[in-house]
Amino acid sequence: MIQVKKLNKSFGRVHVLKDIDLQVNESDVVVLIGASGSGKSTLLRCLNFLEIEDSGEIYIQGQLVDPRKDDLNRVRQQVGMVFQHFNLFPHMNVLENVIEAPVQVKGMAKEEAKKLALSYLEKVGMADRADAYSSQLSGGQKQRVAIARALAMEPRVMLFDEPTSALDPELVGEVLGVMKELAREGMTMVIVTHEMGFAREVGDKVVYLDEGRIVEEGTPEEIFEYPKEERTREFLSKVL
Amino acid sequence: MIQVKKLNKSFGRVHVLKDIDLQVNESDVVVLIGASGSGKSTLLRCLNFLEIEDSGEIYIQGQLVDPRKDDLNRVRQQVGMVFQHFNLFPHMNVLENVIEAPVQVKGMAKEEAKKLALSYLEKVGMADRADAYSSQLSGGQKQRVAIARALAMEPRVMLFDEPTSALDPELVGEVLGVMKELAREGMTMVIVTHEMGFAREVGDKVVYLDEGRIVEEGTPEEIFEYPKEERTREFLSKVL
Amino acid sequence: MGFGEIFRSTMSSFLEATWVTIEITALSLILGTVLGLVFAFFKISSIKPLQWLANLYITIIRGTPLIVQIAFFYFGLAQIGINMDSFTAGVAALGIHAGAYIAEIFRGAIQSIDRGQMEAARSLGMSQRLAMRRIILPQAFKRSLPPLGNQFIIGLKDSSLVAYIGVSDLYGVALSEAAANYQQFETYAINGLYYLVLVLIFTLLLNRMEKRLDVDGGTR
Amino acid sequence: MGFGEIFRSTMSSFLEATWVTIEITALSLILGTVLGLVFAFFKISSIKPLQWLANLYITIIRGTPLIVQIAFFYFGLAQIGINMDSFTAGVAALGIHAGAYIAEIFRGAIQSIDRGQMEAARSLGMSQRLAMRRIILPQAFKRSLPPLGNQFIIGLKDSSLVAYIGVSDLYGVALSEAAANYQQFETYAINGLYYLVLVLIFTLLLNRMEKRLDVDGGTR
Amino acid sequence: GSSEGVRKWKLREEGTLTFAMSGLYKPYNFRQQGELTGFDVEIGKALAKEMGLKPKPVTNPFETIVAGLQTRKYDAVIGSMGITEERKKAVDFSKPYYRSGAQIFVDQGNRDIRSPEDLKGKTIGVVKATTYKDEALKYSDDIKEYTSDVTALQDLPTGRVDAVITDEGLGDYAILHDHLPIDKVGKPLTQDEMGIAVRKGNPQLVKAINQALDRIVENGTYDRISKKWFRRNILH
Ligand SMILES: Nc1ncnc2c1ncn2[C@@H]1O[C@H](COP(=O)(O)OP(=O)(O)OP(=O)(O)O)[C@@H](O)[C@H]1O
Ligand SMILES: Nc1ncnc2c1ncn2[C@@H]1O[C@H](COP(=O)(O)OP(=O)(O)OP(=O)(O)O)[C@@H](O)[C@H]1O
Numbered sequence A, B: 001m002i003q004v005k006k007l008n009k010s011f012g013r014v015h016v017l018k019d020i021d022l023q024v025n026e027s028d029v030v031v032l033i034g035a036s037g038s039g040k041s042t043l044l045r046c047l048n049f050l051e052i053e054d055s056g057e058i059y060i061q062g063q064l065v066d067p068r069k070d071d072l073n074r075v076r077q078q079v080g081m082v083f084q085h086f087n088l089f090p091h092m093n094v095l096e097n098v099i100e101a102p103v104q105v106k107g108m109a110k111e112e113a114k115k116l117a118l119s120y121l122e123k124v125g126m127a128d129r130a131d132a133y134s135s136q137l138s139g140g141q142k143q144r145v146a147i148a149r150a151l152a153m154e155p156r157v158m159l160f161d162e163p164t165s166a167l168d169p170e171l172v173g174e175v176l177g178v179m180k181e182l183a184r185e186g187m188t189m190v191i192v193t194h195e196m197g198f199a200r201e202v203g204d205k206v207v208y209l210d211e212g213r214i215v216e217e218g219t220p221e222e223i224f225e226y227p228k229e230e231r232t233r234e235f236l237s238k239v240l
Numbered sequence C, D: 001m002g003f004g005e006i007f008r009s010t011m012s013s014f015l016e017a018t019w020v021t022i023e024i025t026a027l028s029l030i031l032g033t034v035l036g037l038v039f040a041f042f043k044i045s046s047i048k049p050l051q052w053l054a055n056l057y058i059t060i061i062r063g064t065p066l067i068v069q070i071a072f073f074y075f076g077l078a079q080i081g082i083n084m085d086s087f088t089a090g091v092a093a094l095g096i097h098a099g100a101y102i103a104e105i106f107r108g109a110i111q112s113i114d115r116g117q118m119e120a121a122r123s124l125g126m127s128q129r130l131a132m133r134r135i136i137l138p139q140a141f142k143r144s145l146p147p148l149g150n151q152f153i154i155g156l157k158d159s160s161l162v163a164y165i166g167v168s169d170l171y172g173v174a175l176s177e178a179a180a181n182y183q184q185f186e187t188y189a190i191n192g193l194y195y196l197v198l199v200l201i202f203t204l205l206l207n208r209m210e211k212r213l214d215v216d217g218g219t220r
Numbered sequence E: 001g002s003s004e005g006v007r008k009w010k011l012r013e014e015g016t017l018t019f020a021m022s023g024l025y026k027p028y029n030f031r032q033q034g035e036l037t038g039f040d041v042e043i044g045k046a047l048a049k050e051m052g053l054k055p056k057p058v059t060n061p062f063e064t065i066v067a068g069l070q071t072r073k074y075d076a077v078i079g080s081m082g083i084t085e086e087r088k089k090a091v092d093f094s095k096p097y098y099r100s101g102a103q104i105f106v107d108q109g110n111r112d113i114r115s116p117e118d119l120k121g122k123t124i125g126v127v128k129a130t131t132y133k134d135e136a137l138k139y140s141d142d143i144k145e146y147t148s149d150v151t152a153l154q155d156l157p158t159g160r161v162d163a164v165i166t167d168e169g170l171g172d173y174a175i176l177h178d179h180l181p182i183d184k185v186g187k188p189l190t191q192d193e194m195g196i197a198v199r200k201g202n203p204q205l206v207k208a209i210n211q212a213l214d215r216i217v218e219n220g221t222y223d224r225i226s227k228k229w230f231r232r233n234i235l236h
């Protein structure tokens, strides 16, 4: 599904990602964990080419992507992304947010896009708020709309960057619920999160990043119960 | 220590606190919990007269405080407060933040205030950063300085309003650590928090607020293990 | 003579001049808005020469007094054969002047839109261009309305300077009236009143417009 | 005649006039800053009549063109016995004009300081007054520096209008030079250049000052 | 005069004659190398010297020059101000200190305008608040107002005005010395007497100025200044 080989990325003189190798299989849920600044967001953004790697290779569906030559707009259609701060378009209502890309990017007919959009809004439980603007929604509702918006492009994989960390504690559950449902349906997902309980429940693979390096990866059980590395243990002792 | 009787407070037509009765004994740690908007912050701010109640009585050290007549600046010196967003004074360094009130309000000599300040900074583990400005500190460090600043006025009681909710998860521990230490030393405290583990560990009394009313109060065990009210149970099921 | 008398005697010429002031303000602000849009895009474009051009324009206009620009436009340019009547020269100078400020307003508004908006749009597969047109510009336009309104009011007051190239606008008429009736105090006070009323009306209209455009509640 | 010749022939008078412009700008901005401080406090004070006074002042000044204010100050006030020479009237008019804008800058800066700062100060037992002096104002002052600097540059350019009450400032000299040498194009272009250089130097100095005041890194 | 007399002149500044002009009226008054100079300025200086005063020429836009005088911004206007009945209501005048006429000027080679009658419907440029404006209004409604006669004349070649009415001597000088491509049309429209304006209610100062004027005419100073700028005596 996605394969990353020897990925390196620096910002100026800061070497943020170091020789990252990562394999994301079809229908896998991969959870990235690590301290603030360890490079989790940067890695996720590289998978979507919002950041362009300095060296290394990224294969999407077995296809090597050359960000300097390939049409990234096409690649990105296969890789949906959900951000910490939702980034709903505030000048559009919920429905318009969701149909925007299908209509403008894929050239889908408006009526068809609406049907599609409503089906995804239904899935995240937001169909009844289709007319609302983002300023009228709670954080959890915004995030669910953002998920529906990404899903409406029917991507092959979904990336989530701390999707619940800007939410009030009581609103976290509704968003995690939607994500669990997606996992159950077999969606391939890469998730950066601090919700360790959730990671344990839905993750097929947990990857621990420290200072731009993958220190350890394995099943949730391996990582949370029997971490091999001292650094992993130390990190987990702080966050669990 | 603090006694609240039939406290009512409205903002415009919104009745935020309804007939609140609350008793905080010497050396008690009282934890306020409740959903967003239930009035926790407002109650805390009333104890410190940052908000003035509409009706009801507040006794500090057995003394009824009439906010329209009494010198609130004197009362507030007995009641330290720590805010969610730290509110360090950004144009002063750490030491200056801490000595500001002792020198300006109590008229303490600068040298004496410095010694006092350093002892409290020592207590919160920030003495070595006395020269730093708040922009150079992490969230957890800021919050520890804010605690030292409040302590330097040697209050009889400390109020905490979600002292860790603006912190990155890994930084929460250091602040809770300082608070536990205070509790151990017998400081009287009223704490609004979402950290239920912490509440259970240090709380002498847990008070559950809903829509401006105290629904239930009791020891941590009573509230967390055997809640009597349906509403309490529902709330706890969401946040635990 | 008192206020009342001066007010009556100047009324017909001031009212006529009010139209001149409104006309010259409106035309120059239309010109300024167009220029502002163009140069805002120049400034955020990735083509260096366009950036330079925009920077040069903005620096010169913002670095020199409006009255010098007006004099240069009317007297200076005529000398090298660019020959405008005073009304046209006034509109051109005021418009080009406002354009530099409006360009900065638009640029600021575009750059104030949260980076996340562009990233969200790109992550959905939208091109830079499409994202700009559909996502960034509509939000930026809305956000630029308050400073734009402010700039419009500045433009209204600035238009008074065209009196010195012979336009009979509100202030130009005040100059002539005061020179004829020798009642400086009353004449300029009344003249100021006309401007004040215009500015207050203008402010009211702008506030209404802003509210009207905000009905969908679609701000962050 | 070409640029070079006009440049040389106007140099000594322009240089002299540069000092006049600097002087009048500096004095008027000192006056404006003092007025701005006073009226900013009036506006945020809880005493209604002071608020009204501040609102009246700010509305009138911001609602009328500067040139009308200058004419009113020089000619209008003289008629009722307040007689200033043109330099003094220029300083007064420019200063009172700038004061209204500066008042809004200070007020905005004070109100932009996070409410939490005042609450933290009060919760430590500081009085409203003490908290204002020790906590709010130092931060507000720093925050008002960039817009204040901007206002100073506007003041420099605005000073050109005192030429019309007979001050021989940079623009006033340009007017008379152009009337004597018949070279409008070159004279106004060179005149603009003098202003541009002044504005750029001024900008540089302000940026330096802002940086100097920011060394403690003490901003939120 | 005696110090007793000087006090009666009610000068703005003790021992100084402050006199105003537009400074935009070459060759009568204008700036050269930053210094005010011209016929008016030199006459003012000569008069001040006769009166035992320090001369201080200042500038003021012409449209507000009477206002400035009335409000004590200066003691006199020595700025080529024509003596009119209208102005006499506002200020007092000295004897005439030169005579000149309002003259029509057009762009060089203009064949349309050959007499004042041809001005009908044409755009005429004049300076605000001058007698030339009143004159122009007799021929056309289409008046364009300037702050300086020089800039008005310069607008003839640009075609933004069809004709300019201004002082004959001023136009002559522009043609001769500054090679402005303009022509005179016909004879002067008027014979104007130019006076030194003084605030009302100050007869002592008027008297002193008149006496000083007489003396510089008698001792040849006036003649010398006049010939320097115009190659002739413009008092007669
Ligand atoms: N656009 C950028 N320019 C410069 N440095 C950057 C940029 N983006 C990230 N960095 C730096 O790269 C490092 C990794 O950042 P990244 O955001 O990937 O960390 P993270 O693991 O997502 O942290 P967090 O949990 O705080 O979101 C940090 O040191 C950060 O300061
Ligand atoms: N200054 C104010 N003006 C008007 N309404 C206010 C004000 N402060 C609080 N409120 C309202 O009072 C109610 C209680 O607010 P409060 O901040 O006390 O809740 P809370 O329990 O602290 O919530 P949270 O967990 O979100 O901090 C809310 O409905 C809030 O909107």
Ligand SMILES: [Mg+2]
Binding pocket: A040, A041, A042, A161
């Ligand atoms: Mg991140």
Ligand SMILES: [Mg+2]
Binding pocket: B040, B041, B042, B161
């Ligand atoms: Mg709260």
